[in-house]
Amino acid sequence: MENSRAAWKPLEITPEEAETTADADGLAAYLSTLDDLEGLLAEKKALVLRGFGVAEAELDPVMDHLLPNRLAYVHGNSPRTKVGNNVYTSTEYPAEYVISMHNELSYAHAWPTRLLFTCVVAPASGGATPVVDGTLWLASLDDEVREAFADGVRYTQNLHGGRGLGKSWQDTFETEGREDVEAFLQETEASWTWLRDGGLRVSQDRPSTTRHPLTGDEVWFNQADQWHPAGLGDETAAALAKVLPADELPQNVTFADGSPIPTQYVTQIRDRGLEFAVDVDWHQGDLLLIDNVLVGHGRRSYAGDRRILVAMCN
Template sequence: MENDISWTPAQISPAQVGAAPTAQGLAEHLRSLPDLGGLLAREKALVFRGFGVDPAELDEVMDLLLPNRLAYVHGNSPRTKVGSNVYTSTEYPAEYSISMHNEMSYAHQWPARLLFFCETAPLTGGATPVIDGTRWLGCLDPEVREAFADGVRYSQNLHGGMGLGKSWQATFETEERDRVEAFLSDSGADWKWLPDGSLRVSQLRPAIVRHPVTGDEVWFNQADQWHPASLGDDTAAALASIMPAEELPQSVSFADGSPIPDEYVIQVRDRGLDNAVDVDWHAGDLLLIDNVLVGHGRRPFTGPRRVLVAMSD
């Protein structure tokens, strides 16, 4: 398949915008922009490089880029909260790639913007690949696109404090069942508490959406990440040997409950990564993305990589 990638994130440096190469210079530039939202919708992703932002200076810049910072409630990936709705990026072994995805596309509400900040650059690798969602949709076989037209059903089994995967307490950032129930009721999810204290959740969500501003139709789901085939043959086989599919920490099916073929999700995963553009990291860099128009992932790395992430509506 021809891999003609024409889109790349817009890079903004102090010299380009006539700003001082400091966090304060970046903040002043951001305040001078008449329409940051419009700029982001046009460019889809923005890289701020050369401003030398320090972690202690991050809040001021973050407040300008993310007008309403959100908590990672109902998030399914392992992270550590390090500040006011600021988290480590997904904590996953350095030797593996993280496939392309739109943050929380499985939820009833997803963040409109994501901001990444490089506190410590890796020794090698560790880029954040990003993909134009229209490109991702267009590079899939028509058969795959049509199969997902009615959406997908995500299922979770969240243990009550001990078990495989995340607990419901960590997922919803609360110990109170009534708060979880209110959240899930508002989200339109199907859910039930099990006798062992765990929580089973099922949600029907779209697989393809249109951006509310640009109207672009984009691939927008995490079926490949929720599907056992994405774990690799050995891991998937090991899980299948100890528990049925309906008891996995997370799983996915077509909207009608029928299984998604392994080859479909492998195509989605591989073509997403193959068609992505890598954003390499230097300490102090920031990457702002439109979470509907752009998917993101992570390349393998060596060394002490530390990238923080925050999100807003």
Template structure:
């Protein structure tokens, strides 16, 4: 029996030399239900199929039954159409720490789809981490401290300011649409006199149970919202100048008390240390179970273009 600590994504390769989108579709048609496969393997990589970018729509139709918009997203990316986006557009020298997409919100996708349109010059792997192993890697003191949950706060400007605007975050100019989302998520929120939006989540859990396996997994973005783990020097300096309540985003324990820097750095580092790197070549695909598996990005040099989509 395989040791859970040896977990890595399942890699599928062309059968009988059938490549491209057609090869992926034929492989899927002749195998078990992909939902069952993904629930068991947690992440699946389609390697060496050399799928052309103009053909990925047919593959996504099979792998992502209901593609979603990136609503309430915090990272900068470009929408390409058909609910397909560029991956996070942070500077290439930066590491993007492990996280489950939209785990800070009340709605998150069940599946994430990645497609490599341009092979990285060097580096640029997408690390993936088994959320149960990430949880097990954390010190008991940290796990206990987060047991009651956390709260996230965001300050979203109206078009000019630090971080993302509320229009970018919710992909709309309609305040009523935003208010409906916030009401459904039971946020505390208010429009500011300058047109910006301040919003604080209700208590969010630090861990959740996977709906199929029942495994408890680490499932939050405390380290992404906390200034101690910011990878950008300018952002860290900003966090030293502004009080937490004025930062574009911040996080506390459920009772409002601050989360120690050491806890956040411990979570950040253990996630990256426990992760398995998925290297990219043009035309490769990957689908991950967004509850079971966290993901990130390693630094890279040269070109790199990875596209992402998500579904429930």
């Protein structure tokens, strides 16, 4: 396992290697020459585009090459702010917390195939984006854990109607209309209930692994450790348990049959993902493109200002 951990890291591309100028125009020109970006990304799993100094105002032409069909962050569970045409802040969790490894929207019926991160302001220290090979993450788990998850998981969201813990259903689905939410959910094989206080409860059963459509690789592909109370840490989980039962938390997860997931499974999944991850440190103007099926991502804690933008496509 140690040799496997050292065997993969993202492909780094600089202006010198791309034989182009060190600016956004040079990067766009280089990207226009790539005949098979999809194949390159499936082979390398993640690309770091470093040294081009791309500013926030210069992103659109670059994104047109990297993300041909930019998606809205609908049904996302992470706190974000929309700052452009389907461009968002990467996350707004407090700087002192590490965000564990995950594949974006892996709990949903459909997920983006690619994610693009752009560094607008690099942190004073820390703040790397760790990335993990999903096949390695799966292989790192004990047989007992993989077998327990073989039948999948059940995610439950309790989304308030404007006041409460977690996200509102309006923010989550980027709409004020209940009929829009229901139309979306009808396509996702989810079940839902409108609550008397104006909130919405959504439940959905999902597999714990998936296979990449091009490579056929099986990868760990769920967010059980992020949705489980144990993933919040002992103190936070204990505090929440005093206030709310598990089925009323903003988000919760069980095995697909409704039985609880043991805490030790959750901590193993979280810790192994972070252990086998490779950190991508940020410099202003860097970009990181990842295959969202083959690669999980997270965030290290940091000090100082940090502004990383994210966009995604199918």
